[in-house]
Amino acid sequence: GQNIDQPTEMTATEGAIVQINCTYQTSGFNGLFWYQQHAGEAPTFLSYNVLDGLEEKGRFSSFLSRSKGYSYLLLKELQMKDSASYLCAVLDSNYQLIWGAGTKLIIKP
Amino acid sequence: DADVTQTPRNRITKTGKRIMLECSQTKGHDRMYWYRQDPGLGLRLIYYSFDVKDINKGEISDGYSVSRQAQAKFSLSLESAIPNQTALYFCATSDSGRDTGELFFGEGSRLTVL
Numbered sequence: 001g002q003n004i005d006q007p008t009e010m011t012a013t014e015g016a017i018v019q020i021n022c023t024y025q026t027s028g029f030n031g032l033f034w035y036q037q038h039a040g041e042a043p044t045f046l047s048y049n050v051l052d053g054l055e056e057k058g059r060f061s062s063f064l065s066r067s068k069g070y071s072y073l074l075l076k077e078l079q080m081k082d083s084a085s086y087l088c089a090v091l092d093s094n095y096q097l098i099w100g101a102g103t104k105l106i107i108k109p
Numbered sequence: 110d111a112d113v114t115q116t117p118r119n120r121i122t123k124t125g126k127r128i129m130l131e132c133s134q135t136k137g138h139d140r141m142y143w144y145r146q147d148p149g150l151g152l153r154l155i156y157y158s159f160d161v162k163d164i165n166k167g168e169i170s171d172g173y174s175v176s177r178q179a180q181a182k183f184s185l186s187l188e189s190a191i192p193n194q195t196a197l198y199f200c201a202t203s204d205s206g207r208d209t210g211e212l213f214f215g216e217g218s219r220l221t222v223l
Contacts, residue, residue, distance in 0.1 A: 004151065033211065042199060042214035043152075087152070091210065099151030 002026045004100035006088050011106045012078055020073045020086050020103045028093020034062050034073045035087040037102065043087055046073070075105075083107045112136045115200050115215035123223050128187040130218045132200030140203045141183040142212065143167075143175060145196040152199070158183055159205065190222040 003025045012018040024032070031050040035043035049055055049064035049071060061074040073086055085102040092098055113134045122128055132141065143155040154167030156175040164175060172194060176184045187194055200215040 008149075031209070033209075035212075040217075042216050043212075044214070045209075045211040048209040048211060089152075095210075096154070097152075097212070099153070101149055101151045 002092065002098045004088055004090060004098055006086075006100045006103045008101070009104045009106065011108060012075075014078055014080060014107055014109050016078050017074065017076050018078060018105065020075070020088075020105065022071045022073070022088035022100060024069050024071070024088070024090045024098070024100075026090045026092045026098055029066060030091040030093065030095055032062075032064055032071050033087075033089045033091070033097070034071075035089065036084050037087055038084045046086075078107050080107050080109070113200060113202055113213055113215040115198075115218045117218060118216065119219045121221045121223065122190055124191055126190050126222075128190050128220065130185045130198055130200075130220070132183045132185070132215055134181050134200075134202045134213075134215075136202055136204070136213060137180075138202035138204045138213070139180065140205055141177065142201040142203075143173075143183065143185045144199045144201060145169070145194075146199060146217075147196050155185065155198075187220075190220075192222045195220060195222045 006022045034046040037043040047062035054063045059076045064071045085104045087102045088100040089097045116131045140159050142157040144152045153169050155173050158177045174186045198218045201212040203212050
């Protein structure tokens with residue numbers, strides 16, 4: 001079966017750096033997405049990786065290793081507004097999105 | 110105004126009632142999707158449509174039906190609601206012309222079935 005694993009919850013301190021991991025086992029691979037979802041709101045797109053390596057976008061970076069079935073989202077200079085759930089999703093060989101359950105990130109002052 | 114609009118935003122209904130959730134978009138995207146989200150679970154795809162004449166079942170289509178009335182409108186119906194259909198429902202759109210295929214979500218419709 002297809003599976004996306006991410007930690008259920010993480011806690012970090014304002015101003016610090018946090019890394020949220022995602023491992024996947026899917027039938028094929030056509031890209032990996034990270035979305036941010038604040039409580040009670042819609043998910044919003046953060047990043048897309050299809051090739052191995054690091055993609056940097058401001059305070060957020062996303063890394064992909066296709067051989068390891070692994071990705072991480074790195075958040076730097078954490079702000080209170082970064083408290084949210086972070087969803088990892090993989091596009092499989094049929095171009096269907098397979099979603100992880102999300103990681104709830106709690107930022108403490 | 111939101112680019113992807115869902116109505117109603119909240120609905121409480123009783124078992125056996127017919128419910129329709131509506132979605133409209135002003136993004137001009139050709140693809141539309143309906144997902145449900147339950148606590149502790151990932152987003153699960155109910156139905157999707159790649160254009161007006163194309164309707165496809167997702168992983169959890171049983172108990173649901175959809176209608177793509179126009180490129181901008183995609184409705185989800187629960188013919189006879191049951192309590193385990195209580196969830197947060199999201200409509201989403203994407204543009205087949207974009208490399209990343211990112212999804213744009215509506216604000217969600219919270220449905221409670223008593």
